[in-house]
Amino acid sequence: HFINFTRCLISYIVELCGERLRNLTVVSSFLGWVTGVCLVSLLSWLIADWKYLLWALNLPSAIFFLFWWLIPESPRFLLSKDKIPKFKKIMTKIAKCNGKKIGPEFESLVVIAQEEEKKKKVPFTMVLKSFSLIKHLILLSIALSLAFMFYTGISLNLHNMTGNMFLNYFMLTIFELPGILFGHWSSAYFGRRLSAVFFQSLATINIIIPVFFLDSPWTVSLFCSISKMFSGSTYVCLYKQIGELFPTPLRASAYGITGVIALAATVIVPSIIAIGHDSKATPYYFLCGFVLLQTITISFLPETLGIPYPQTIKEAMVIGKDQSYFSIIYKGNLHKKRSNQTTKAEETKD
Missing domain, CATH: 1.10.286 (GTP Cyclohydrolase I; Chain A, domain 1)
Incomplete structure (x- = not known):
């Protein structure tokens, strides 16, 4: 039910907020989520009985009923x-x-x-009639699935990490706060695609380092936290791209479909992490594989920095068509790149 709530929240933000504040509002909701998860480790440490812990975690949700009158x-x-x-x-x-x-x-x-x-008003099946939209939907679904698998895996792998479990969990979550801010700032200046590939490459490097220091609790916890931080930065970039690659009538559905596919993919993660009971290094190889594949997948997405939110399917279909695989668009050359693309588009129409 919480996942359904977050999907509704993202759709609500996209529909209600103006374009200038839309991304900032989404990022603020991510920061609130991470802050709440950080408090879970504190409450788990303070409340030993799992029944009382469940009450402590769920009772604050009653405040959501106020949303009916306030929002x-x-x-x-x-x-x-x-x-x-x-x-x-x-x-x-x-x-x-x-x-x-x-x-x-x-x-x-x-x-x-x-x-x-x-x-x-168009059915989501209209996506099937556009190769560009199908490609974007598949790439985003794969990228988000790998992100969820990594996020779930590194959290479940707490049982295979040495050291204090509560402290490890707190470190894994607190590092996400700067990660979200990095992702928001970088994607606004260096573009969504370049930022996501860069951050995910760093996440790949950092998650393989613990394999060489399995007996050092602080080293394992530190590099896992750094890897999760960079993965969180990528997550922000991906969420921005979902909203910018799909037109208004299909945007909420795109958030929902990619999210459902990503959640379904996490089903296999507990079995993979369970291997760590006999081989503590094995889960890290899988986690490294998840972020590496995600890096490759993200690199095939088009850059959406500076592109207005598409209102129609026709507007969404042309996004990325004038970009080569090795093209780099960032705030410094944004005006020049977009001007060239507009000129080419007008020449094509003529």
């Missing part, structure tokens, strides 16, 4: 369901919070937006 429904969702009175009420409230006034042209704009929303 409005997505205006885009209401518009798509023809619930115009509720849509107008929420938009009026949003305008008031932002210090704006609803103008006389609001009614005509609502009609236009409603017609445009109807045109955007």
Whole structure:
């Protein structure tokens, strides 16, 4: 149920927040998640009885019921369901919070937006008619599956690590905080693709180092934490790309489908980690393989830095078509690269 909640949260953020604050809001939700996971290690250490621990972990979730009154429904969702009175009420409230006034042209704009929303209603099967969208969906599903497998594996591998289990778990989670910030900052300046490949390469290197220091608790814990930190940075880049590669009508479905596939892939992870009972080095070889394959997979995704969120399937289909495999787009050459791509696109139309 928590996973379903996070999927709904991401979709809600994408639909409600403006483009300028959208990525920052998603990253803030990631930081909140990591902070909560860090507290789990503290509570586990303080509360020895697992029954009381479950109560301590689940009771705070009751605060979510307040969301029913505090957080409005997505205006885009209401518009798509023809619930115009509720849509107008929420938009009026949003305008008031932002210090704006609803103008006389609001009614005509609502009609236009409603017609445009109807045109955007397309089934997810439309993805199957576009090679570009199918490729992006498959690559993102594989990359996210490997990310989830690594995340799950390194957490379950606590039983095979020497040293204090609670301290190891705390280190594995606290290192994610700077990782998320690194990922957000780097992806905004050096691009999503280049940042993800770079961070995932570092994660690959760091996760294989513990194999040579299995009897050193601090060394194993440190390099596992660093590897997870860089993997968290990649995770931020991937989530940005999912929203930027799929059009508005299919964006929420893309988040959902890639997430479900990724979660299904983690089923095999406990069996792999169990091998560590007889061979402590073996799980690290598998974890290294996960992040290495993820690095290769991510390298085939197009760069989406500076591209507006696609509103239609046609806009999403052309993303990456003018990029070669070895092209590098970052903030420094963004304007030049995008201008060249726009010129080529116009020449192709002519």
